[in-house]
Amino acid sequence: MNYFTTTSQPSKRAVDCAIVGIYDRGKLGAGASDIDSASGGEIRRLVKRGDISSKLARCTMLTNVPGIKADRVIVAGLGKRADFGAAQLRKVLAAATRLISETKTRQVLNCLSLESVSRTSRYYVARHSAEAIGDALYRFTEMKSGRKPAASALKKVGFCIAKRSDASDTRLGAEHGGAIVIGASLARDLGNLPANVCNPSYLARTARKLATGNGKLSTRVLTEAEMRRLGMGSLLSVTAGTKEPAKLIVMQYKGERNEKPVVLVGKGVTFDTGGISLKPGPSMDEMKFDMCGAASVIGVMAAVAALELPINLNVIVPAVENMPSGKATKPGDIVKSMSGQTIEVLNTDAEGRLILCDALTYARRFKPAAIIDVATLTGACVIALGAHRSAVMSNTDALRDELVDAGARAGDLAWPMPLGGDYEEQLKSNFADMANIGGPAGGAVTAATFLGKFTDGLTWAHMDIAGTAWKSGAQKGATGRPVPLLSEMLLARCGALP
Secondary structure (H helix, E strand, C coil): CEEEEECCCHHHCCCCEEEEEECHHHCECHHHHHHHHHCCCHHHHHHHHCCCCCCCCCEEEEECCCCCCCCEEEEEECCCHHHCEHHHHHHHHHHHHHHHCCCCCCEEEEHHHHCCCECCCHHHHHHHHHHHHHHHHCCCCCCCCCCCCCCCCCCEEEEECCCHHHHHHHHHHHHHHHHHHHHHHHHHHHHHCCCCCCCHHHHHHHHHHHHCCCCCEEEEEECHHHHHHHCCHHHHHHHHHCCCCCEEEEEEEECCCCCCCEEEEECEEEEECCCCCCCCCCCHHHHHHHHHHHHHHHHHHHHHHHHCCCCEEEEEEEEEEECCCCCCCCCCEEEECCCCCEEEECCCCCCHHHHHHHHHHHHHHHCCCEEEEEECCCHHHHHHHCCCCEEEEECCHHHHHHHHHHHHHHCCCEEECCCCHHHHHHHCCCCCCEECCCCCCCHHHHHHHHHHCCCCCCCEEEEECCCCCEECHHHCEECCCCHHHHHHHHHHHCCCCC
């Protein structure tokens, strides 16, 4: 997508479509007021007649508006002016974009960037706008047969600005938003692909492809034999029951010569049957989404590489299938992790922590400034937080707060949860150093507490995205979260925000 800014009056800009808005009680937004004046009161007449609604995200497309150079005008309801914030802006632009995508519009002028968006700077107005438009245009049609639906013709988005001094922050916000859309769309594609296509080898090929031709980015893929030599008995216990070989994907982006890297570790269970502790049949198809942690960190790497950020970033993806067979790990088996600690596997469906713990130990060799693992780890997290917020647990208050605050700014919300302490008692084992589950009480926290046993001396955080990584029902599909949150954190860390 290409982006531009303009100080021209919306009515005087020759574009395929202009987006303007009206508030509650028919109060016209800045762009709508200009177009109404130039058209001799056309918008006010339509509002008075009831043909245009101010209800939030209710959109009406007008054509052949007199006195206007734009071929089409979308008038969007903005709701109450006092309530119009970043979330409302995104909702409105998503609705407008869906309407635009049904036409042959190639160039759109976003006049909502002239509005005062509550507690939102010009930079974030542009970034939220670019992300909302990109998200609304996303389609997954790769597995459809026959003639695929035509892709949207939209290629260029303009932002109206009140003064030239707003141009720099607006362009930067749009550029950053566009890169985040690239990363989130890749994460969504990987999540939406079926498990017979997107297996560990496919994830490895995707990571290698991202590094092709990029001098700052390299990808290495470790085989099962290499992992066995490293002592990754915990990770390999998960993949024991499948014919599909596991992969440990290691991506390194070097944008800053002397800084310690941030390391992102993403859970990559490309399909999770539960193993011998077999999951119930209903909705098991959604276990193809159990690699959305891996998809999201690969997506973040794509965004960082697209922006050429001055930061060092490593991504580690332990990629496996969890399948039942005569060779599968059994409940009660004891495995030895790369750290040397032993684990009694009481439930083979608590497999994500078994691959992540070895990946966390492997990450130590990079001497990270911070390490964050991202995983669709527990159903307990869905019960606790639903689909609205990802959970954040950390051994460092500063890192926990950094992630939660980044989510608030990015509109990709997270919530802090406790860690360690009394929860460690639930992981005690009579036969090994620890058990891999701690019972139903506080399941999301005991899972994170388990991972915490492998992070001594590290600045570490765990994100449980089981409730936010995908949607079920009629809108079934991967969401691309938490690509915006993690991208925001990295943008802030390297000083790329205005």
